[in-house]
Amino acid sequence: MPQSPSPERVIERGTASAVERAATALTVEGLTVTVGGKRSRAVRDVSFSVARGESVGLVGESGSGKSLTCRSVLGVLPPGCEVAGGRVVLTGTTADGSAEGADGAEGGAEGSVELTALTRRQWDGVRGSRLGAVFQDPASYLNPSLTVGRQLAEQLRVTLRLSRDAAHARAVELFTDVGLHHPADVYHQYPHELSGGMLQRVLIAIAISCDPELLIADEATTALDVVVQAEILELLHRLRTDHGLALLLVTHDLAVVAEVCDRILVMYAGEIVEDGPTADVLAAPSHPYTEALLRVASLGTWGRRELDVIPGRPPEAGAELPGCRFADRCAYATAACTAAPVPLHTAGDGHRSRCLRVAEAGSGSEAGTAETSRPATYQEGATV
Numbered sequence: 001m002p003q004s005p006s007p008e009r010v011i012e013r014g015t016a017s018a019v020e021r022a023a024t025a026l027t028v029e030g031l032t033v034t035v036g037g038k039r040s041r042a043v044r045d046v047s048f049s050v051a052r053g054e055s056v057g058l059v060g061e062s063g064s065g066k067s068l069t070c071r072s073v074l075g076v077l078p079p080g081c082e083v084a085g086g087r088v089v090l091t092g093t094t095a096d097g098s099a100e101g102a103d104g105a106e107g108g109a110e111g112s113v114e115l116t117a118l119t120r121r122q123w124d125g126v127r128g129s130r131l132g133a134v135f136q137d138p139a140s141y142l143n144p145s146l147t148v149g150r151q152l153a154e155q156l157r158v159t160l161r162l163s164r165d166a167a168h169a170r171a172v173e174l175f176t177d178v179g180l181h182h183p184a185d186v187y188h189q190y191p192h193e194l195s196g197g198m199l200q201r202v203l204i205a206i207a208i209s210c211d212p213e214l215l216i217a218d219e220a221t222t223a224l225d226v227v228v229q230a231e232i233l234e235l236l237h238r239l240r241t242d243h244g245l246a247l248l249l250v251t252h253d254l255a256v257v258a259e260v261c262d263r264i265l266v267m268y269a270g271e272i273v274e275d276g277p278t279a280d281v282l283a284a285p286s287h288p289y290t291e292a293l294l295r296v297a298s299l300g301t302w303g304r305r306e307l308d309v310i311p312g313r314p315p316e317a318g319a320e321l322p323g324c325r326f327a328d329r330c331a332y333a334t335a336a337c338t339a340a341p342v343p344l345h346t347a348g349d350g351h352r353s354r355c356l357r358v359a360e361a362g363s364g365s366e367a368g369t370a371e372t373s374r375p376a377t378y379q380e381g382a383t384v
């Protein structure tokens, strides 16, 4: 596992043009999530898609809205939080394996389905079968009084209606697939008998047991040591290649994104501020916040040093500002940046940035056509 991003590795593993040709697995359009009694907008008009077999990394500092975005996709928002706008569509596949249109129509088990419109009962046919998820603390998602094999087998029996023997056999196969040594023995072990890395493999086995279209990994490797973290990332990479799984990976760690993601979404104060192919974003960030994150990542411990390196603090969740939400921490900000909302501008092929200075350098907004270069001040490497 590298301590700093390695764009070359990303290029080896899958280029943006390759994934752009793939069918869409997930479409998020204009997602807005409100929190608390004041209905503050903690996630603001967030739009992105994930293609089948593609790995997308969602990065940003604590409180930027990454988890609320993922939890909206999974339909498990905490109490007091709700989707106030936009839609989330899981695109199904037809019998020939091609993607159905993301028209929001509610389909059958394999059809295109608008998740934001599902009733609680309809969710049961989707969550755990078409959508899988793994989180930071695997032990808290397992029952301490049941063996891990039994927990996986129960899921297989309920969701796939397998017999007891078939569920046992399939559970051992899945444990093998996620790289657990002596899988038949692990089957009979309790969660407290397994290490953190083994527990995360068990959770991944449960998450992929029904062959989901999309796997969400929310800080799934954060608590693991670097060696185990690298093994789990390798496993996620292999699973998406072998199973055509779409992967949405939430992390604070740009090195993790560099290792496994085709594309990066950078969130700041509830908004996506940059979105593009990993290699392009890492080589030439088009938003000052991303640029600052990269500089912190190169120091090695982004999570702890971030606020030391980027002066100031993000606005309160839900604070309504007239212009760019990063402006008061940005060395490149001008009066125009704080005067009016800044839309996402084209910053290259499949690359967008919510920075007026990028647009100033020659492109228009998303509707614009021209390629851009970054403002001269970016290239001079001024301190953010």
Ligand SMILES: Nc1ncnc2c1ncn2[C@@H]1O[C@H](COP(=O)(O)OP(=O)(O)OP(=O)(O)O)[C@@H](O)[C@H]1O
Binding pocket: 035, 036, 042, 060, 061, 062, 063, 064, 065, 066, 067, 068, 069, 078, 079, 080, 081, 316, 317
């Ligand atoms: N249940 C809740 N009630 C009120 N506010 C919430 C709730 N959950 C999240 N928020 C607020 O919404 C904003 C976004 O939170 P979110 O958990 O999505 O951030 P995050 O980027 O995932 O952060 P972290 O990396 O620390 O998990 C934060 O300001 C947070 O305080």
